[in-house]
Amino acid sequence: MPILAIILLFASATLHALWNFLLKSSQEKYIAMGWQVIISGMMSLVLIFFTGLPPRSMWLFAVLSMTLEAIYFILLSVAYTSHDFSLVYPIARGAAPALLVLWSAIFLDEKLTAGGYLGLAMITLGIISIGATTLLQNHGEKPHLKGILTALSVSLIISIYTLIDGTAVKNGPPLPYALSMFVMVPMVTTPYLTRSYGWSHFLQAWHRNRGYLLLGGALGIVAYLLALFAYSFAPLSYSGAIREVSAVIGAFFGWKFLNEQMGGIRVVGSSVVFAGVLVIAIFG
Numbered sequence: 001m002p003i004l005a006i007i008l009l010f011a012s013a014t015l016h017a018l019w020n021f022l023l024k025s026s027q028e029k030y031i032a033m034g035w036q037v038i039i040s041g042m043m044s045l046v047l048i049f050f051t052g053l054p055p056r057s058m059w060l061f062a063v064l065s066m067t068l069e070a071i072y073f074i075l076l077s078v079a080y081t082s083h084d085f086s087l088v089y090p091i092a093r094g095a096a097p098a099l100l101v102l103w104s105a106i107f108l109d110e111k112l113t114a115g116g117y118l119g120l121a122m123i124t125l126g127i128i129s130i131g132a133t134t135l136l137q138n139h140g141e142k143p144h145l146k147g148i149l150t151a152l153s154v155s156l157i158i159s160i161y162t163l164i165d166g167t168a169v170k171n172g173p174p175l176p177y178a179l180s181m182f183v184m185v186p187m188v189t190t191p192y193l194t195r196s197y198g199w200s201h202f203l204q205a206w207h208r209n210r211g212y213l214l215l216g217g218a219l220g221i222v223a224y225l226l227a228l229f230a231y232s233f234a235p236l237s238y239s240g241a242i243r244e245v246s247a248v249i250g251a252f253f254g255w256k257f258l259n260e261q262m263g264g265i266r267v268v269g270s271s272v273v274f275a276g277v278l279v280i281a282i283f284g
Contacts, residue, residue: 001116001284005234006242006277008226013246015223020246021253022216023076031205032213033073034193037186039217044182054176061168062180068161069181070188075154091151092158094127097241099159104237107163112237115283120241122276127247129269159240165228166236174228182221238280248273 023032054062076092097120104110112120168177194202206213230239248270255266 001238001242001280002234003281005230005239006281008230009239009242010245012223012226012230013243014249015219015226016243017246017249017253019216019219019223020076020250021257022212022219030193031197031201032209032216033076034186034189034202035206035209035213036216036220037073037189039214040182040220041184041186043217043221044179048176048179048183051173051176051179054180055172058168058172058177059180061164062177062184065161065164065168066181066184067188068157068164070185072154072157072161073185073189074192075150075157091128091148092154092247094124094130094244094247095152095155096158096162097127097237097244098124099156100162100240101237103159103163104166104235104240108167108236110235110237112235113283115279116235116238119276119279119284120237122272122279123241123244126269126272126276127244129272130247130251130266162231162240163236166231166239169228169232170236174232175225178221178225178228182224235284238284242277242280245273245277 019036023036101112101120165177227239227243230243251266251270
């Protein structure tokens with residue numbers, strides 16, 4: 001696994017976790033999600049005038065990925081509205097690598113080493129254990145089954161659009177491809193959210209929180225661009241898994257700033273994730 005790819009993916013994971021933390025910290029999460037997507041789209045529209053459109057061979061990939069990402073954003077905002085950030089985020093991100101390994105083997109004919117499989121297993125189990133501790137800390141309360149099912153649905157979508165994006169950028173330029181996707185996503189999410197909540201709520205949220213909404217929009221663009229550059233020259237199975245270190249960082253943010261619990265199991269899970277990344281770096 002190239003060291004440059006690992007560095008890009010760690011940077012992407014950190015920014016992605018921060019983006020999700022800003023979303024969870026907002027009072028009206030649906031609307032914050034809508035604004036962050038709109039802002040990302042507007043910034044990308046400006047940038048695409050300088051980069052140009054992606055080649056026509058990438059357009060179908062961009063449309064498919066845009067559709068899945070729009071569904072991802074909507075499901076994620078639903079999950080964060082009523083469920084513990086440190087439960088939903090690690091499960092949603094943690095189950096995706098296992099699915100991505102399957103898709104990459106079938107559609108990209110990627111063949112991993114024994115050390116690579118071990119590292120992937122460590123990352124997946126470590127991330128899921130971080131989220132599972134929320135269930136263990138319920139003290140007899142009913143598990144948040146709806147949150148778990150929503151998170152698993154998100155993980156399936158993540159694995160599919162990562163496959164699509166990874167395939168696209170291995171055969172074309174990552175920057176215009178990513179910008180075109182960001183331009184298209186709000187075309188789907190904005191009508192859905194404004195129909196549910198109305199433009200008046202959107203305007204109120206903008207006036208109250210424009211600073212962090214602008215920051216969230218910028219973070220979303222940069223985080224995914226870094227990941228796509230890594231996908232373009234590194235094995236997708238490894239890259240998708242390493243990017244999910246964002247779940248560990250997200251759990252830390254939830255503990256540090258949102259008063260969510262982070263006990264010994266999460267600490268161990270985090271250590272296993274980082275050990276898994278090290279195994280991939282050396283033996284993958």
